[in-house]
Structures are given as structure tokens and as C-alpha cells.
Amino acid sequence: MNAIQVLRKTIEFYRELGFEYLPLKSSALRNLAIGQTSESIPASVNPHQQVSEDTCSYQLNKEAVLDDLRNEIGDCRRCKLYKGRKNIVFGEGDPEADIMFIGEGPGRDEDLQARPFVGDAGKLLNNLILKLGLRRQDVYIANIVKCRPPNNRNPEEDEISICSPFVERQIAVIDPKVIVCLGKISAQVILRSKNAISKLRGNFFSYKHIPVMPTFHPAYLLRNPKDKWLTWEDMQKVLEKIK
Numbered sequence: 001m002n003a004i005q006v007l008r009k010t011i012e013f014y015r016e017l018g019f020e021y022l023p024l025k026s027s028a029l030r031n032l033a034i035g036q037t038s039e040s041i042p043a044s045v046n047p048h049q050q051v052s053e054d055t056c057s058y059q060l061n062k063e064a065v066l067d068d069l070r071n072e073i074g075d076c077r078r079c080k081l082y083k084g085r086k087n088i089v090f091g092e093g094d095p096e097a098d099i100m101f102i103g104e105g106p107g108r109d110e111d112l113q114a115r116p117f118v119g120d121a122g123k124l125l126n127n128l129i130l131k132l133g134l135r136r137q138d139v140y141i142a143n144i145v146k147c148r149p150p151n152n153r154n155p156e157e158d159e160i161s162i163c164s165p166f167v168e169r170q171i172a173v174i175d176p177k178v179i180v181c182l183g184k185i186s187a188q189v190i191l192r193s194k195n196a197i198s199k200l201r202g203n204f205f206s207y208k209h210i211p212v213m214p215t216f217h218p219a220y221l222l223r224n225p226k227d228k229w230l231t232w233e234d235m236q237k238v239l240e241k242i243k
């Protein structure tokens with residue numbers, strides 16, 4: 001594959017992931033165009049290591065692409081949630097994770113620490129992950145909106161429609177074996193559904209060919225511990241699916 005083909009492939013690849021521009025420095029682009037590798041070319045677009053001429057498959061460095069996405073989000077003010085946030089909570093975990101957990105939005109602790117699910121609900125989620133025989137760093141955790149809604153209210157429709165393309169792009173990059181939607185908002189947004197979480201949970205659905213298991217939000221389980229066993233049942237099905 002020559003340099004122009006590599007460049008075209010790179011542009012197509014990033015466009016498919018929703019990027020509006022190629023996240024490369026001009027020097028990196030110049031090197032790419034003349035077919036040279038450089039320290040300044042991100043690993044995600046290293047033409048000599050990432051593009052297979054035989055298969056034309058594009059092996060991506062997911063971590064680098066997620067970094068590019070985080071850079072694109074920047075100091076985001078695209079929706080009104082920026083006004084009350086202290087930090088953007090992008091998401092964290094293994095970019096190669098089999099399981100991706102998606103909640104609805106950061107709470108107070110998450111906003112302060114810029115990390116998803118670190119408060120009491122996060123501890124419950126961590127325990128659940130441990131019971132699955134995994135560690136938190138083995139999965140990926142993100143939210144539908146990346147800034148804390150005031151007083152922990154539900155994110156509103158306009159905020160969801162502006163911010164959710166970011167989590168959709170995270171899904172596209174991570175390409176997990178299973179998505180676990182934590183709570184009503186996450187399940188309704190990912191599945192484009194209006195059904196209650198009590199109707200959705202426990203059944204697999206599909207998001208762009210990725211199996212999706214909706215289950216209760218850990219914050220709900222803190223208030224209703226008697227329903228923990230239902231979430232445990234849901235997670236058993238997830239474990240079966242990733243085997």
C-alpha cells in the first residue's frame with residue numbers, strides 16, 4: 001500500500017469513527033504523505049505497522065484513538081452541562097475490554113475526581129466486577145453524558161443528543177463483546193427505547209451488532225438491595241456471552 005493509499009485509508013478510518021478532522025500534526029501528515037514514519041505520528045495511524053496490504057484491514061491502536069477523541073472533546077461547552085461541572089468525565093478502563101459498562105452521567109464524586117463510578121455506586125459496581133472474576137481495569141466504564149447534571153438530575157434530551165455521539169464513538173473504538181447499560185437512561189439512549197428498565201433488564205438487545213444487556217443502575221441497587229440478585233442474574237448472562 002503506497003503513502004497516498006495509507007493516507008486515504010487513514011482519513012476513511014477516522015471519518016467512520018466520527019472525527020471531523022484528522023487528529024495529526026502537520027509534520028506528521030507530511031511524513032505520512034511521503035511515506036516516512038516519525039515519532040510524531042500517533043501509533044494509531046502508523047502506516048507501516050497498522051495497515052495490512054493483504055486484507056486492507058485497519059488494526060487500530062485503540063488507546064491512541066481514544067486519546068484523540070478526548071482531545072477533540074477538549075474543554076467542551078457544546079451543551080449547557082458545562083456550566084456546573086468541575087471536570088469532564090471521559091471514561092476509563094481497558095480499550096480492549098470485552099465488557100463496556102455505560103452509566104448515565106457523573107455524580108458529585110465523579111465530577112470531583114474526573115473518573116466514572118467512584119462514589120458509593122462505584123464501589124458497588126467494583127464489587128460486581130470482582131464477583132465476575134474481573135478487575136475494574138479489565139473493563140471499560142463510561143457514561144452517556146460526560147458532565148455532571150446539576151443536583152444529579154437526569155440528563156435532558158438536548159444534552160443527551162449533543163453528548164451521546166461521544167460515547168457512541170467510544171463504543172465504536174472499543175468494540176466490546178458486550179455492552180452493559182446501567183440504568184434506564186443508558187438503556188433507553190443506547191437502545192433507542194422508551195421502555196422502563198424493569199422491562200428491559202435481563203434480556204439481550206443489540207446495538208450495531210454488539211449484544212447489549214440492560215440492568216439496574218448501582219445507585220438504584222444501593223436504595224433497593226433486594227434487587228441485587230436480579231443484576232447478578234443479568235451479569236451471569238453477560239459472562240456466558242463473553243466466553
Ligand code: SF4
Pocket residue numbers: 073076077078079080081082088145146147159162163
Ligand atoms: S455533557 Fe458532553 S456535550 Fe455537554 S459540555 Fe459536557 S462533554 Fe460537552
